Amino acid sequence: MKKNIYINGLGNISPQETFYQAMGETVVEAEGAFLTCQEPNYKEFIQKKLLRRMSRIVRMGLATAHKALEDANQPPLDAIISGTAWGCVKDTEKFLETIIENKEEYLTPTAFVQSTHNTVAGQIALLNHNNCYNMSYVQGNVSFESALIDAMLLFYDNKAKNILVNGIDEQTEQLGVLLERLQCAKAGERVMGEGAACFILGTEQAENTYAQLVGATMLYRPKNKESIQQSIQQVFQKSDLDFEAIDVVLTGNQDQTLEKKLFPNAVLSHYKKLCGEYPTSTAFAMALAAQLLKGNEPTKTALGIEKKEIQHILIYNNHQTINHSIILLSKVVK
């Protein structure tokens, strides 16, 4: 049942320079309450004719998918699985506003069609003429983890050899206003972000393999810290690892007491300083982890990690102690 799963390709759009290279030389810091993505020239990847209808989030999704597939040497896909919490914000706003302004008249069909949460996954399938399994998860801070777990189950069932998984969320000006009103975003204290990270997972190790995806899990309202510890233990069991083996913990949490206690040998790094807070930020973290395990120095520098040998990385994030997510990656032996 158990299978080795490898990260064979990735595409990453984030507030840092992570698309055309693993990580920029200079770290971009937030100026106000928001970090905004550095975007590529989409015309390189998508035909003008098709591009015009696509909202920003769809472009981000398609560009990172294109990059990841290229990176992995264009394997045939058996599944496309997307994780997004906020969904297609811009189109949702547009349609909603038009409804209110025009009192339900003269409405634009494009905005409605593009507002559905599975638009990104659907567009990736459409453009790649792919009839394979196609799923979109919209569970807040565990949207990406839901997608990963789904992918892992497909691999275990021998239903797939190569799967595209992404975690994607977009900011808009209006959303920004709402987040500030909700006190989720506050200049100098709480920085909100956005990003699109896409991965090609496969059962065969390749020339370009970044790392092995050892395990992932998510927890809803775990009873106590012991439950969380037990869950992490279960993820370890599958690969004979233990808490002491973890070299780096990429944490999304302000309160890192649990991480410090459980991982005595690990360097802790708060990855959100590079991408801001947003529901699928763990996808960004996984991209960073993959780059670290491939030996990328600028990524190491950006995260403030000095440790020389990195074999195993754990990503841990929780949202208001309700939704917890854990991802474990290991270096591959070539």
Next chain:
Amino acid sequence: MEELIEKLKVQIIKQLNLEDVEPEEIDPNEMLFDANGELGLDSIDALELIVLLDKEYGIKIKNQDEGKQIFHSLTTMAEYILQHQN
């Protein structure tokens, strides 16, 4: 008629978000919905054009089939508008 066609070009570019398309580039007799054509519009665009006709010209088109004839080209669109506009 020509004035209307020029106006339509600008409106269509805006309504369909045809980035980087200049009005001069659209041939008034070119088939709008030809998949291999320059513009390659599809059924969702047809619905957008129905909204456009309603909003800007007060003309209501009942369904997509009716739309297919009218939206054959810019010229046919302009002719229809001139015939049916209040």
Next chain:
Amino acid sequence: MAKRIFITGIGIISAIGKNTSETLSNIKTASSGVGEIQYLQTVHKGKLPLCEVKYNNHQLCELANVDSKTSLTRTSLLGIIAAQEAWRSAGSPVLGDGRTGVFSGNTVGGMDKTEHFYADFMQDAQSGNIQTMLTHECAESTERIADSLGATGMVSTISTACSSAANTIMLGARMIKHGLLDRAIVGGVDALTKFTVNGFNVLQILDTEFSQPFDENRRGLNLGEGAGFIVLEAEGIAKEDNILGELVGYANSNDAYHQTASSPDGTGAFLAMQGALEVAQIEPSAIDYVNVHGTGTPNNDLSEGIAMQRLFGENIPKFSSTKAFTGHTLGASGGVEAVLSVLALQHKIIYPNLRFKTPIEALGGTMIPETELLENQDLTYILSNSFGFGGNTSSLVFKAYK
């Protein structure tokens, strides 16, 4: 790892009833839930028929047993009501052991409240009750459902338009089969909103009359709302007395043809149905009844019909669309129809496809759904289809437990 997946509980609320018993009653009297708009505030009132749940939010609070001053959205209330019924009918198992999954399909989340907030927000960016935005996301109703049941373990929400709920049922089964969970509450919920009604209206796929699925003269769909949840339990965990049926097949595919329209050769639909039969390890001839997606749109019914002909050849099983009763409940439809499929197995009935008159010519005029309620049916396998925007196609196979 051939763990069987049993269905031990079902719960439903829709335009034809607030629970399974009312639903069955209305089906038996051929009482459709479609009608003039009563609850939704929209300019389309009097022009477009809808299948609304016949309770306002205050009444839904009573049914859900929550304080009427709640901030819960209509979506959450509907979901809680159906999920609670499913849980009770499963014998109210303890769900707080970290081994329960709650997976819900949903498309517009708390938009029923958001659209009111937005009206204020657009006038003045600092106005409106900002707390409303906390209930906006799709995940919100799923978490409220999980909390109302005391469920802990894994919670997730799938949003793949009209196939959302069917996909959660598939996810729950796979999670249980792999030992990640012992049980899962799965299905979906969606409430009617101006957003959806206008969205579908502008795509010109709504019927201004009462819909006629699979009819030659069909004009479009009637939107509906509601929730349908089933409880899946692993072999070994499920108590014999509680077993209502078994989930034996499931598959998801993608049409990859167009953002909203289905392909003319029904590729996605065909692959989904075929895939589900493969998982169930049965031949098409084993299917006794197909609960079709059958929205009543010119496009879906033709595409689905073609796919069925590709799969079943000349031997099309008995089939019907129950959307003529419930309307198209979007994210909930796979769940609502899963409940109806289990009820059909339990009560040995096949549902009528209301308002059908003329078979679709393009399908050879031979695809005729059942138009009367059939009783005392010998049913073993039921196939249920759910096909959504983005080309997302899913099918489920349910088996009678004898």
